[in-house]
Amino acid sequence: MMKRIVVIGAGHMGTAIILGLLQKHCADLCVVDPSESRRNILNERHGLKVAKSPENIGDDDIVVLAIPPQTFSTFAKGAYLRSDRTGLVISVMAGVTTATISNLLATNQVIRAIPNTPSEIFQGMTVFCASSSTNAKNLAIAEDVLQSFGKTLRVMDESLIDHATALCGGGPAFVAYFANAMQDFAMQSGFNHTDAALMVGQVLRGTADLLDVTGKSATQICNEVMTPQGTTERGIFHFMENNLELIVRSGLAKSSARSRELGQFFNVKTRGQHARPK
Ligand SMILES: NC(=O)c1ccc[n+]([C@@H]2O[C@H](COP(=O)([O-])OP(=O)(O)OC[C@H]3O[C@@H](n4cnc5c(N)ncnc54)[C@H](OP(=O)(O)O)[C@@H]3O)[C@@H](O)[C@H]2O)c1
Structure with missing residues (x-):
């Protein structure tokens, strides 16, 4: 990675990306964030170049946009990027399409990616697509950046990104929601918090590894635990009677x-209006 990378937005996702890039020994990294305390932390802990606003973005810099979608219009309005820039823009903003990014930033080298919070520990799952004009060189750079914090999957049909946003972007929250219910059950049953967290964490990790390592389907793993007329079957039957699968879907x-x-x-609003989604 020879070019300078400018990460805009150093919140949860931006920081995970920054840590991934640091792990990859990315030498030329600059971070833009409005928060002085966040900038100071990044500068003091990692010696990163930081800025309050993205005034000095070069035409050739790789820009990683990790700001909330609701702030994108204002960002684009700032016109920090020149219209004839050749550098790549990698957006991780939920919902914002490559067409919108290309239009509002007047650039055609755009990657739309959806990572997730396990990126923080380099266990991310990022699904991404490229605008039709993105060249092979920039595509390779984007993959390199995104793989610095986990696994990647490229899709050709951009509409799949919305589903991946639910599955992968939101996935850790959905799984953690289920994990929380299991942990609550453990604690109500008499386990302390530490033991409850240990059991639930190891069950999640073990099941994920079982899926991964053995290549067994989720249904098979489920069936293997559901001894006929046994304890798990009773629980799964209860989930089925109450349509848990339907609720999850x-x-x-x-x-x-x-x-x-x-x-x-963004599509409904005409170009240049730069309104803000709710
Ligand atoms: N969190 C996830 O699991 C996840 C997963 C996939 C995709 N994403 C996407 O990632 C993006 C960031 O999400 P997040 O969870 O990291 O949000 P976050 O923690 O709120 O971080 C956003 C950061 O961007 C800063 N910011 C806002 N406007 C800015 C601007 N114009 N220039 C520079 N920095 C600006 C914010 O500063 P202030 O707080 O001071 O405003 C904040 O530090 C979103 O678009 C989201 O859809 C998130």
Whole structure:
């Protein structure tokens, strides 16, 4: 990675990306964030160049946009990027399409990516797509950047990114929601917090590894635990009677719809209006 990388937005996602790039020994890294305390931490801990606003972005710099979608219009309005820039823009903003980014930033080298918070420990899952004009060199650079904090999957159909936003972007929260219910059950049953966290964490990790290492399907893993007339079967039957699978699927569908909604907002508004999605 020879070019300078400018990460804009040093919140949860931006910081995970920065840590991944540092792990890759990315030498020329600059971070833009409005928060003075966040800038100081990044500068003091990692010796990074930091800036309050992105005034000095070069035409050839790689820009990683990790700001909330709701602030993108204002950012674009700032016109920090020159219209004839050749550098790559990698956006991790939920919902905002490559077409919107290309239009509002007047650039055609755009990657739209959805990472997730396990990126913080280099265990991220990032699904991404490229605008049709993105060249092979920039595509390779983007993969290199995104793989610095986990695994990647490239999709050719951009509409899949909304579903990936639900599955992968939101996935850790959905799994943690289930994990929290398991942990609450453990504590109500008499385990202390530490032991409850140990059990639930190891069950999640073990199941994830079992899926990964053995290549068994989720259904097979489920069936292998469900001894006929046994304890797990009783629990799964209860989930089935109460349509838990349907609830999970509809929750994911709602999340995916919200991603589309965020994106459509920019499409509905005419170019240059720079309004803000709710
Ligand atoms: N969190 C996730 O799991 C996840 C997963 C996939 C994608 N994403 C996407 O990643 C992006 C960031 O999410 P996040 O969870 O990291 O949010 P976050 O923790 O709120 O971080 C956003 C950061 O961007 C800063 N910021 C806002 N406007 C800016 C501007 N114009 N220039 C520079 N910095 C600016 C914010 O500063 P202030 O707080 O001072 O405003 C904050 O530090 C979002 O677009 C989100 O859709 C997040």
